[in-house]
Amino acid sequence: MNLGGEGLPAEALKQSLRALESFAGPTVLIDAQTRVLALGAQAHSLLKGRLKPGQRLAEAFEARLADTLRAALRAREELPIAALEAASPGSPRALRLRATDLTEGNRSVGWAIHLAVAPEAPDGPEELFHGLWTQEPQMRQLFRTIERAARTEASVLVRGESGTGKELTAYALHTLSSRAKGPFRAINCAALSPSLLESELFGHVRGAFTGAVRDSPGHFRLAGGGTLFLDEVAELPLELQAKLLRVLETHSVIPVGGREAISVDVRIVAATHRALRREVEQGRFRADLMYRLRVVPLFLPSLRERPGDILPLADRFLKDLNARGGRQVLRFSAPARRLLQEYPWPGNVRELRNVMEYAHVMGEGPVLSEAELPPEFHEPPATGLKPLNTGAPRRLAPSATVGLDDIRRALSQTQGNRAKAAALLGISRITLWRRLRQDPGKTG
Known part of the structure; x- marks a missing residue:
């Protein structure tokens, strides 16, 4: 196709554009300098006449996006470009562009630009909330819940998978509370041995054990007047759960090796990736402690x-x-x-x-x-596991044929790996995640 200085006859351009728009949608032909050669009827209507032959394509959009547009065209591949905001009022909120390279021999002579209206953003603008960013309605609703919970002294239990922002949530609760000027302390209950964890939480006196050469206050006392974040609280051994419950009930701690109770003024924010109700049912967590920690439950959605x-x-x-x-x-x-x-x-x-x-x-x-x-x-999930059902290889099963008990057994066999569990069950990962969201155990 000759798009050079001599150009194509007007009728040939019209015919080319009619053919392109019949299967590719609104289309604009531009030359190697990004000047518009012609617009199809659909493109002219979509752009409301604000782009004419002879103009540069970038003139239809905000000036700050010109570099993005040029970089996308230089890549010489057919792909979506980030939504470009319309430069004039009354036009679509944003457009997505797809560029097809036009060549003459081995030489690039321009592009066919296919236009489409970009989907609307989810129900509102983006929001950055104390290190947590979103444009999803459910996350913005969660932020409002955090703000309400921060105004109280109630214990908060944050539930979410690893990497969802549990500590950021805890720090937001602290920063927005009346305790913001006090200290914020955090400890991972799964990272220490039970004996060391007890000392880190409640402190110890000199000589309480080998190596205790001086008194140590512990996190409860160090967080006095502020907030203590107990991450992975479900990993606490039962003996320490009983001692933690006593601290919450009496607002005092007894250091390891000590005899006198010491008053503490701390707000507790705990976090876990497990359902505490299920842990209680399995005898791994105290019900009375769960109720103390779970006054305000917050659920962080996975990505x-x-x-x-x-x-x-x-x-x-x-x-x-x-x-x-x-x-x-x-x-x-x-x-x-x-x-x-x-x-x-x-x-x-x-x-x-x-x-x-x-x-x-x-x-x-x-x-x-x-x-x-x-x-x-790039690698397909290789489970290396014995299928749950013998016989011929299974195709993807309807979600109705796979129950929560099946999913739990698969997750148990795969040590919680959801991709492997879905492969074992013969269902898609999306189906497995959807069924898990319906699991009553998630409310724990």
Whole structure:
């Protein structure tokens, strides 16, 4: 196709555009300098006449997006470009552009630009809330709940998978409370042995055990007037659960090796990835302690339950990495976007941040491609496990045929790995996640 200085006859351009728009939608033909050669009838209607032959394509959009548009065209591949805000009122809120490279021999002579109205943002604007970012309605509703809970002295139990932001939530509760000027202390109950954890929580006196050469106040006393965050509280051994319950009831601690109770003034925020009600049923957690800790329960959704946040969060992390210097990534390739959107994100936002850092380091150029994503994005899940049902290989099963008991057995066999459990059951990972969300045990 000759799109050079001599151009195509007007009738030939019209015929080409009619053919393109019949299967590709609104289309604009531009030359190698991004000047508009012609617009199809659908494109002219969509842009409301604000772009004419001879103008540069970027003139139809906000000036700040011109560099993004040029970088996308230089990549010479057919893919979606980030939504470009319309430059004039009365136009669609935003458009998505897809560029098809037009060549003459081995030489690029321009592009066919296909337009589509971008989907509306989820029910409102984005929000950055004490380190937690979202544009999803359920997260914004959670932020309002955190604000209400922060105004009270009630104990809060934060439930969520690893990487969902449990400590950020706890710190937000502290910062928004009347205790904000007091200390914020955090301890992971799963990271220490029971004896060391008891000393870290309640303190010890000199000579209480070998190596105790001086008194130690412990986290409860160090958090006096402020907030103590107990992460992974479900991992506390039963003996320590009884001692923690006593502290909550008496508002005092007895250091290891000590005899006198010492008053403490602390608000407790606890967190766990387990359902405490189920832990109580299994005899691994005290019911009376659960009720003390779970006055206000907060449930943090996993990243896969926030699909509208995945790509915007990835883009935010890339911008942070770009700001450090070195490689400047402007956008994702279409296959990379698809892989990021479909990946189950077992490590949630923390994993997404790490994946972006990996891809930023491993690749080159302004486009982050699928080849730059970590190996787990390219390997099919290999369970290496004996199927739960014998006989011929199963196709994907209807979700109605797979019960919660089946899912629990599969999760038990796979040590909680949801991707492997879905493969064993012959259902999709999305179906498994949907069924788990209906699990009454999640309310614990």
